[in-house]
Amino acid sequence: MAVGDRPTKRAGEDAAATAAGAATETKAAASQLAPITTGELTAPIVVPNTLWQAVNPLAYDGGRPAEITHLREFGLTDAGRHDDGRWGGLQVIPTQADNILDLIRANSLWPLLSGLACCAFEMMSAATSKNDMDRWGMFPFRASPRQSDVLIVAGTLTTKMAGPLVRLWEEMPEPKWCVALGDCTVSGGRYKRSYSTVQGIDRVMPVDVYIPGCPPRPEGLIYGMMQLGQLVKDQRGHWPEREIGPTVPDKI
Amino acid sequence: MPTRPVRTNSRPKQRPPEQHRSEDDPRIMLDREVSADLYEPIPPYPTRTEREAEFYTIGDGEMFLNLGPQHPATHGVLRLVLKLSGEQIVDVDPVLGYLHRGVEKICENSDYYHVIDQVDPLEYASALFQEWAAVLAFEKLMDVEVPPRAEYIRVLSAELLRISSHTLFMGFLALDMGGLTPILYSFIERDEIVEMLAALTGARMLFNYFRIGGVNGDLNHEFMSRLGDWMSRAAKQTEANTGLLNENEIFVRRARGVGVMDREMALRFGVTGGNLRASGVPFDVRRAHPYSVYPQLDFNVPTRLEGDSLARYLIRMDEVRESIKIIDQCLNNMPDGPVMAKLPRLLRPHPGRAWGAVEGPRGMLGVYAISDGTDQPFRFRIHDPSFMNLEVVPHLLPGNLLADTMAIVSSLDPIMGGIDK
Ligand code: SF4
Numbered sequence: 001m002a003v004g005d006r007p008t009k010r011a012g013e014d015a016a017a018t019a020a021g022a023a024t025e026t027k028a029a030a031s032q033l034a035p036i037t038t039g040e041l042t043a044p045i046v047v048p049n050t051l052w053q054a055v056n057p058l059a060y061d062g063g064r065p066a067e068i069t070h071l072r073e074f075g076l077t078d079a080g081r082h083d084d085g086r087w088g089g090l091q092v093i094p095t096q097a098d099n100i101l102d103l104i105r106a107n108s109l110w111p112l113l114s115g116l117a118c119c120a121f122e123m124m125s126a127a128t129s130k131n132d133m134d135r136w137g138m139f140p141f142r143a144s145p146r147q148s149d150v151l152i153v154a155g156t157l158t159t160k161m162a163g164p165l166v167r168l169w170e171e172m173p174e175p176k177w178c179v180a181l182g183d184c185t186v187s188g189g190r191y192k193r194s195y196s197t198v199q200g201i202d203r204v205m206p207v208d209v210y211i212p213g214c215p216p217r218p219e220g221l222i223y224g225m226m227q228l229g230q231l232v233k234d235q236r237g238h239w240p241e242r243e244i245g246p247t248v249p250d251k252i
Numbered sequence: 253m254p255t256r257p258v259r260t261n262s263r264p265k266q267r268p269p270e271q272h273r274s275e276d277d278p279r280i281m282l283d284r285e286v287s288a289d290l291y292e293p294i295p296p297y298p299t300r301t302e303r304e305a306e307f308y309t310i311g312d313g314e315m316f317l318n319l320g321p322q323h324p325a326t327h328g329v330l331r332l333v334l335k336l337s338g339e340q341i342v343d344v345d346p347v348l349g350y351l352h353r354g355v356e357k358i359c360e361n362s363d364y365y366h367v368i369d370q371v372d373p374l375e376y377a378s379a380l381f382q383e384w385a386a387v388l389a390f391e392k393l394m395d396v397e398v399p400p401r402a403e404y405i406r407v408l409s410a411e412l413l414r415i416s417s418h419t420l421f422m423g424f425l426a427l428d429m430g431g432l433t434p435i436l437y438s439f440i441e442r443d444e445i446v447e448m449l450a451a452l453t454g455a456r457m458l459f460n461y462f463r464i465g466g467v468n469g470d471l472n473h474e475f476m477s478r479l480g481d482w483m484s485r486a487a488k489q490t491e492a493n494t495g496l497l498n499e500n501e502i503f504v505r506r507a508r509g510v511g512v513m514d515r516e517m518a519l520r521f522g523v524t525g526g527n528l529r530a531s532g533v534p535f536d537v538r539r540a541h542p543y544s545v546y547p548q549l550d551f552n553v554p555t556r557l558e559g560d561s562l563a564r565y566l567i568r569m570d571e572v573r574e575s576i577k578i579i580d581q582c583l584n585n586m587p588d589g590p591v592m593a594k595l596p597r598l599l600r601p602h603p604g605r606a607w608g609a610v611e612g613p614r615g616m617l618g619v620y621a622i623s624d625g626t627d628q629p630f631r632f633r634i635h636d637p638s639f640m641n642l643e644v645v646p647h648l649l650p651g652n653l654l655a656d657t658m659a660i661v662s663s664l665d666p667i668m669g670g671i672d673k
Contacts, residue, residue: 118376121377158349158350161351190369191353194357215456
């Protein structure tokens with residue numbers, strides 16, 4: 001079976017048929033993913049988008065197989081292949097102290113300053129004078145992923161930007177949370193028909209809060225961040241039970 | 253052959269076996285066999301042009317610095333690969349495409365009404381101008397007469413947005429040079445203007461307000477009262493805001509004389525808008541190729557000769573003052589009447605082609621539309637000023653210090669949505 005492929009066989013097929021199917025699929029996938037040579041650079045690269053799978057495969061997209069996208073390079077990395085526990089990969093164990101520390105974290109969520117497109121303007125609007133997010137401890141944005149707790153993905157995520165963005169996410173220290181701001185990041189939004197966007201960032205990273213809207217109002221972002229704070233409080237001290245996502249990729 | 257710094261996506265040959273979910277029970281993980289071919293490294297990206305080969309050949313004492321695509325001061329997802337010699341920039345390779353969303357293709361598969369919505373997220377700081385260019389091209393294509401009241405409402409709302417965009421520009425320019433205060437003030441103005449426009453159009457950023465043959469909805473009470481409030485203090489507030497930077501010695505000394513773009517260079521690269529006028533060319537689409545009711549309005553085209561970052565900033569502040577004048581005149585001259593022309597539900601223009609261009613906050617925003625007689629444009633080409641403006645960056649940066657990069661790039665006011673489309 002192709003690397004990272006979601007199991008697409010329906011129940012009821014016998015084991016032999018599955019094995020044979022898997023063998024042919026491996027071949028097909030291998031030829032598809034063969035290293036590109038110099039002359040082939042202009043040819044379109046199409047591979048299955050299998051970057052990250054939900055805990056429950058039926059939860060997203062009705063359990064249908066992931067669509068075809070162009071994320072070839074990224075698909076070859078660890079993040080594209082592995083499905084380790086979000087915390088298990090990092091060997092982080094919450095202690096009793098985290099029952100208290102999570103309360104503190106919930107009230108001081110520092111976002112990463114990372115704007116991708118239009119929604120970033122509303123994110124900045126939420127952080128500046130009129131809708132001052134700082135009032136709820138969502139401190140004005142940090143420029144370094146090492147210093148931030150929340151990744152607010154504000155704007156359209158294209159396949160070209162997916163690699164750098166996942167890398168940012170992986171550079172953030174645990175515990176960390178992800179907020180999908182805007183229709184583009186929630187589901188693809190108005191670019192559902194586009195050939196170059198990622199149809200929802202939950203295909204490449206786990207998401208804790210979805211804020212729909214094109215763009216959402218700054219109040220929407222603040223509300224979403226408050227919901228995130230509540231989520232952190234509710235789940236305090238229970239990290240391993242959280243949703244799982246990609247491990248740290250070796251090289252993107 | 254010189255090679256780029258190698259980005260290996262390879263992984264070690266010995267790996268733990270892959271896992272996949274059991275089909276019967278998604279909670280169970282099963283190991284799977286993986287073909288060894290899949291672990292072959294992707295070969296280093298070969299250089300494709302002479303220019304690329306030259307750029308990625310590193311000289312004595314030189315180094316590469318990657319600025320972006322994630323950088324707090326790149327206005328989105330612009331990536332600049334800088335070749336440095338010490339602190340000095342030797343060469344620049346801008347890498348675009350991190351926000352390519354395929355809008356032109358989507359537009360070609362949408363009907364004419366739908367296109368107006370789809371072009372909004374391109375020039376996202378001032379979406380009405382992008383709509384206007386599309387609408388202008390379509391109106392030429394279909395020979396539609398726009399009622400005068402609709403034209404005035406268009407000018408009014410668009411000039412408001414120009415003020416918002418230029419005020420934001422001021423804030424971002426200062427932010428990129430390390431000053432946090434101006435952006436707090438510019439967002440006060442911007443939030444007030446977009447709330448006002450939200451009362452008029454229903455949206456804060458992506459308005460979808462202009463229609464082929466008019467606008468969607470007449471002026472309403474909330475918009476007018478907010479506008480009245482704001483206009484009463486707009487001129488004074490603008491002076492106060494510009495005072496933050498104009499009288500700031502650090503800002504002026506950092507911005508003066510860096511990134512000088514001379515007249516020839518600006519014309520050669522097709523730079524338009526404030527960046528061109530800061531280099532001494534008084535070209536403004538509103539005057540050079542008049543559209544809408546601009547010929548009946550009285551405003552100046554501010555021009556400066558220096559062509560440096562400071563001039564580009566000052567030009568935009570002058571334009572804010574002119575826009576306030578225009579809004580004043582619109583409010584005084586606003587005629588009565590309908591705001592939409594009578595049009596069929598389904599538009600099928602005759603085969604033909606049309607070019608519509610407006611003066612956006614960043615320069616000439618054009619749309620070239622070809623109709624083949626169906627209800628969808630056959631070709632929909634967007635000419636974005638930010639792209640042309642960004643083209644001069646590799647010629648402005650070399651010789652400057654690394655710290656000046658943002659003072660220069662930011663003063664060109666690029667918007668990545670329009671550049672990458
Ligand atoms: S959701 Fe809308 S506003 Fe946000 S990035 Fe996408 S197109 Fe832009």
